[in-house]
Amino acid sequence: MIPAQFDYIAPSSVEEAIRALAEHGDDAKVLAGGQSLLPILRMRLNAPGVVIDLGRIGELQGITEEGDTLVIGAMTTYAAVLASEAVGTHAALLSKAIQTVADPQIRHRGTIGGALVHADPAGDVGAPALALGAEFVIAGPGGSSRTVAGDDFFEDLFTTAVGEGELLTHIRVPKHTGWGAHYEKFVRVSHQWSIVGIAATVRSEGGSIAEARVGLTNMGSTPLRAKAVEEALVGKPATDEAVRAAVASVAEGTNPPSDLNGDSDYRKHLATVLTRRAVLAAAGA
Amino acid sequence: MTITDDRTDTTAPELEIGKARRRKEDQRLITGRTRWTDNIQLPGMLHLAMVRSPFAHATITAINTAEAKAAPGVIDVVTGEDIKDVQGVNANAWPITADQVTPTHLPVAVERVACAGEIVAVVVARSAAAARDAAELVDVDYDELPAVLDLKEAAADTVLAHPDLGTNKSAFWKLDSAEAGTGGDVDAAIAKAREDGVVIEREFRQQRLIPAFMEPRSVVVDPTGEQMVVWSATQIPHILRFLIAATMGIPESKVRVIAPDVGGGFGGKLQTTPEEFATIAVARRLGKPCKYTETRSESLLSGHHGRDQWQKLTLSAEKDGTVTGLKVELLADMGAYIAIVGGGVPVLGAWMFNSIYKFPAYQFNCQTVLTNKTWVDAYRGAGRPEATFGIERMMDELAAELGRDPLEVREQNWIRHEEFPFTTVAGMTYDSGNYEAATAKAKELFGYDELRAEQKRRRESNDPVQLGIGVSTFTEMCGLAPSRILGQLNYGAGGWEHASIRMLATGKVEVVTGVSPHGQGHETAWSQIVADRLGVPFEDVEVLHGDTQTSPRGLDTYGSRSLVVGAEAVVRAADRVIDKAKVFAAHLLEASEDDLEFKAGRFGVKGTDKGIGIAEIALATFAAHNLPDGAEPSIDADATFDPDNFSFPHGTHLCAMEVDTETGATTMRKYVCVDDIGTIINPLIVEGQVHGGLVQGIAQALWEGAEYDEQGTLVTGSFVDYTLPTAADTISFVTDHTTSPSTTNTLGTKGVGEAGTIASTPAVVNAIVDAVRPLGVDDIVMPCTPERVWKAIQAGHPVSHEGERDAAPHFDEATPNQDPGAGSPSTTTEGSDQ
């Protein structure tokens, strides 16, 4: 399909990109990997006059370690995150989730920042980012920069704390070294978005769960973190029975969608089964 | 030189037939560096974009084209009104009854649209992008009309898809074995079984599918020459040419249609489309070459859909499992119009529901119905998958009711191999087959007994993951078709096929075939056949097709007909070449024709080492210096073949499915099929056809389904929602063959293009149902999504002991006999009666 006509700008720094955003206002759209934006343009669901390509901004790419934190540039592709030993070691949950995203072609173009700002509730990176307690670095006009906690980042369907004229520049992920991790993605065909996805990462101590973090994909209009379940899991043995009891209420208070893949109640049921499986797998049981 | 038998064998060239040759057409098809219609660029060519109705049913009250006409690059904006006298119609070529109700299908709607996606205006511009941009500027006013979407509601005639027709019921078609004299009275058989036998009553849903071929449809029209040239991504160039002439008032001799390389069809390009006719009308109006290529979204919405039936089935049997009767009552959704063979597709089921079983009494009833949805027509298997699904599900239900093994109950009832040729209760004569052999081989490859043992263990241990085994022992009729039978059925054309062989002076061979491949590999298979027949190298054979100028006679590719009908014409043309060449050989060798034998491309004089190759004869006739008296200097030949009968491939398919009872997720564990498709020309092509076919059939069982919302908007309008599987979703299939050569063509071939699709759907659903039957489930609506499987389990009443079941439920008039939990998701209109 053919998108409507637009002008194309490819700035080489964050500062330049922010200036371009200020100049064109809501007539501009930022382009990262294009794996969500281009289908939108091609289906003519949106027709910006200007597209600002972040692909040439080196400072937005790559993964560095700052003490107990991994810093991932927004323009780092899924493939680059998967290839990163640091992520595999200190934030295994992120790798596990990203392995399930789409297919290799899309993982070579799509970026972690693009996925997070796009904020599709069925997307697979939001829940692990929340579970890992990630923080989001947002740049604004005049060289300003602010850091937003996970709980405040996802606001609604396709809506985040990144405002008009702002860019997500980095994701700061606290290291979870030595934590077991599992992402349980439920789909009908392999290239599908999650019907439900469960991100779980667990620190085990002597056969018991010392700490657990659980994020939910597509169980509401934003990714969710299941804090009550996390607490209920503390100190429990990593057995089917104990985990089953601790996660039983995981769907309480959630409001998942109903569509061709399943209605809301079915998703709630799935979340309960899948959380048990994800936690047990993360705990190595 | 004495020629011994031994020596003949060692010097004989290796036979091409049976060789797993890689396809000669693949390099160009796979790389795309070939003549796809959309690759064609003509000087001064204009581009079209279609403006389509967003409404399922509406009156067009005004179309304002001024703004679009003023947009940059736009040449014209054409409405239905502008071309109403020259646009022709999309014809129905198979009225199944004399009084069939057939709405007029205009390529571009003039007053009213009857489904979403119907074309209401055509934008013509210098580039495809400009046309697309301007299409957004065409302002159409509609008055919405009530739309009828649900098939059963449509059959009740409360809301009309076409108010002027007064009914949604298009045609009613019936075959009754008692009336036809081919069997007994089915109602009597059922009544008797209610007294002292077993009656199984089920209602199954054949969901609507979308053919989803790889290459979107595309058409280029050049009206500038004496003959208008139409390139189209079609399966049916010859039929398209005929229908352009017949409905647009253009002499047939002024039309040339070319199907260049075509990227798949699966029946979805067995159509003359509104897009083709609109493009022709616009190109002729402007006197300029025009191109239209659809987007994928347009393809899913506006290419014809497939299947879409409710099947109400009643099977009667004696207590020992011997079947006594089968009654079929179909409601078939035609969508908004009766497409080219739309009404005929479900009717093909008439000869297939009885399948391989010896039903003494049979009745088939089919009511075709109009709705405000995309029109429905042939999709891989066309009528036969629907029927096979129905009967194979019923045979499993019968076995379950009797508490017996489903293969055993089938064997008790099927035609034994010594009974062929066998005339069925539907009046078809099956030429050959061996169901015992195919089943024995399949069982062994499958490890049937071991898997049954594992199933038992899982049941006993209440494993959350249950195992089910599904059976499908199918047959199909293919090789459309004996012209006489088609005539009796009121089909608009014959079923013959044509071929020409041209022997070139340089020894190369051109084979012109009337069938029109679109990915099947005919160029390779036909080359193998001709190489063997004429004794020429495989590489020297060129197969030409799909252009009405080079291939003036043909009836194209569908219904697994190309090999069994089309290649048989090629064989006959080759035999005529040999006959003609023999006269020249005798003359040149100064021998009597009776002393010549043709072997491996050479005419030899028996008992001598004298001989002449067919290529030399071709050169001699080209030079024409030394001819027998009165001979025409040509050994080229034509043949037209009209089969006496269909061919009847069959096979045994066994499928093992694991069902996660906690989530409803299903996983294929093993799939074995042993198909009998007669003589195999190229095993690699056959393997490809079987694998692809299986995936499409499995996809109906598990993944695919076209869904509309209450407004009549196609919800599954992109591949995000129309969940087409990929290689990542399937397992490696075990495929094998038994061979009972067909007796209806000299090669002994049967069709294979549709076999996998026809057979696999019921095997998969039977396996899923078998896995959860102890949990009280006896049906799951397709596609068997995890949600539907899980809900069916939730709604089921677990059966504690095998054999101890409630009495079989009987039909409650007007309500489907579905398990309450097996319904569709609430957001869809399908199954809204649940």
Ligand SMILES: Cc1cc2nc3c(=O)[nH]c(=O)nc-3n(C[C@H](O)[C@H](O)[C@H](O)COP(=O)(O)OP(=O)(O)OC[C@H]3O[C@@H](n4cnc5c(N)ncnc54)[C@H](O)[C@@H]3O)c2cc1C
């Ligand atoms: C066929 C297919 C299958 C897919 N399957 C999955 C799946 O299974 N799971 C899954 O999670 N995802 C899936 N995706 C989506 C994929 O992950 C996208 O890549 C991702 O959602 C967007 O990342 P991107 O880099 O391509 O962003 P883009 O498409 O370029 O941008 C997305 C949006 O974010 C904005 N944006 C991008 N970067 C920034 C920034 N730094 N600051 C501010 N705004 C920004 C853009 O303006 C745009 O609105 C699939 C996509 C496709 C095409």
